[in-house]
Amino acid sequence: MSAREVYLASDPINAEIAKDLLAGHGIEAHVRNQYLWGGMGDLPANVYPAVWVDNDRDYGAARQLIEAFERGPVRRGRPWDCPDCGERLDAQFDRCWNCQAARPDAP
Numbered sequence: 001m002s003a004r005e006v007y008l009a010s011d012p013i014n015a016e017i018a019k020d021l022l023a024g025h026g027i028e029a030h031v032r033n034q035y036l037w038g039g040m041g042d043l044p045a046n047v048y049p050a051v052w053v054d055n056d057r058d059y060g061a062a063r064q065l066i067e068a069f070e071r072g073p074v075r076r077g078r079p080w081d082c083p084d085c086g087e088r089l090d091a092q093f094d095r096c097w098n099c100q101a102a103r104p105d106a107p
Helices: 012-024 056-071
Strands: 004-008 029-032 049-053
Touching: 004 012, 004 056, 012 029, 012 049, 012 056, 049 056
Parallel strands: none
Antiparallel strands: 004 049, 029 049
16 A cells, blocks of 8 residues: 555645545545645745545546546536526526525526
């Protein structure tokens, strides 16, 4: 059982989000270099935070989750207009950001 890098993040926040995503799927992981990121510009270029799976047998499943994370949220359908305030919203939202009204066709 050995650790293996699964994701090189752009910043510590994205590294923690990715680590938490993996943990939510039962994959133990940790972040390395999260504190070195603050030295960008003064340290060598490779100081980006990285997420490592604790067990290399989890690498394949972790990569699939990370690839989905990198693609971002799936957009369903078309943009919609809030029935309460008329705000135009992107398809991925189930509630209006402006007035919190539910999308009429939300599950």
